[in-house]
Amino acid sequence: MIRFIVVRIFQALPVILAVITATFFLIRMAPGGPFDSEKAVMPEVKAALEAQYNLDRPILDQYFSYLADLGEGDFGPSFKYPGRSVNELIAAGMPVTAELGFYALIFAVIVGGLSGVIASLHPNTWADHLPMTFAMIGICVPSFLLGPSLMLLFGVHLDWFPVSGWGDISGDKVLPSITLGAAYAAYVSRLSRAGMLEVLSQDYIRTARAKGLSEWRVITQHALRGGLMPLVAFLGPAFAGLLSGSFVVETIFQVPGLGRFYVQAAFNRDYTMILGTTIFLSTLIVIFNLMSDVLAAWMNPRLRSELFNYD
Template identity: 50%
Template sequence: MPRFAARTLEALVTLWLLATLCFVLLRAAPGGPFDSEKAAPPEVEAALAATYRLDRPPLAQYGAWLGDVLRGDLGPSFQYPDYTVNELLAASLPITVTLGLAALALALLLGVPLGVLAALRAGRWSDRLLMFAAGLGLAVPKFVAAPLLILLFAVSLHWLPAGGWDGGWRGAVLPVLALALPNLAYCARLTRASLLEVLEADWVRAARGRGLGGARLLFVHLLRPALLPVVAWLSPALINVVSGSAVVEQVFGIPGVGRHFVQGALNRDYTLVLGVVLVVGAAIVVINVLVDALRGRMDPRLGGE
């Protein structure tokens, strides 16, 4: 229990520092959320500033915003005056979560078997081909992979839509592929390296010497220790999916959290950017806790960390 309380306190302090740093950087950046309203009469500008508390000193703005956050209110959006940040995130977060979890599931469902196949055929042409493809997948960034997927499957083959979001599976295929490709490649390489290390262990040689082999040796004895590094990698993989959603959602025109973050930063929508930072930061904290718990169940030796 003391450990849980300490981790909870650490997570809250981390979120507070993250939000504070983001608040300071946003206010320090040149420009403001209503620079396009320069032609408006002075009284209109003053009314806008008063409505959004921009007429107060920065420290007073920070205190008022932090008080609202503690009450669960992320404030009004500057660029979407008919919506609050809570409403925007409530509509966009399920889209980002759906795409991210689908991308990670695809990376695991394909990456682990491909890594196992490469390890079992280490040094052969199939292993070299798989690792070359994995290296290529890691080398191509998402902002390059996404347009290439659009050119191939939407423009050339006309199989899938080039962008937009209607909640259907066809509109999700290309964004999920763009998000999944680098994680799939890394998962395959990590699984291969881990399984090769396990295969060299003395206890594996002893098991083979006693006649144990084939599928039973692989699925009952080898996969669990070989997948421990993959489980540890899940935390940065999920973070990579979250950060990559900003690029992918922008390219495909998907109204997710990542796109709101990019648009909010460009438009100096302070409350929207800060809301996204808090939600994503909280998600990362929860992800780290869950992954640590999963590692502890798979390897009891980690329970005392």
């Protein structure tokens, strides 16, 4: 088991290095730099600034010194927030984004999982078609449309929830979480429906019924575990996707998370901030993928005995 995890981590290292390298050089190929602005800046000031952040050195030089710093866990100083390091900025934004992502995931799993399972138990009836239609809509509607719509309906017309902020007024976390989670709820719903339908057609479900078990027991004891396996495998990538894809929702609802720093950094050519966030998020993606693989293997007795009783 430990061997499996270690091997997977080593496999991930080149991926992350490739991400670093691509991001580092791509962002520099983009026109403009961190200290360009609409107002004319005195060339000496700009040169001094660039010298301070080592931007005057050859690009390969910068690349390797960045890697060296990274090795020590230092993402470097932010170019646009003077005096603050990228580490500090990520540390400030991350908890908010993680919390938002977590609520969105909970929403996605509960709403999506329940509707998917219910749909699978009544295939081709209204209990199937209704949630599946919603799921289709959920996948199609972008969050910049869903967010404002929810704001209008629940915030303005019904006045149930506040329309912006994070942790300031009670209930202000509800709408952003739902907006972010909706598309994932839709995926989860379709995944769990398909998984359950597959399992319900298995021979061992017929065996369970032939034993005289109640339908409730057949579903909860025999079908759910196998039926929700695809869902478990999806959870890791989904959570990673929620973290890295939250900037639209954060912008709409004025949530002070990492996503907004990320987008602003791109516009500002804040090289270190872009790099830092990208590396941080891609590492998370790798970790969450690994975690859901391990969890899925753990849930499957066959894989479990192969992986966990390894030497």
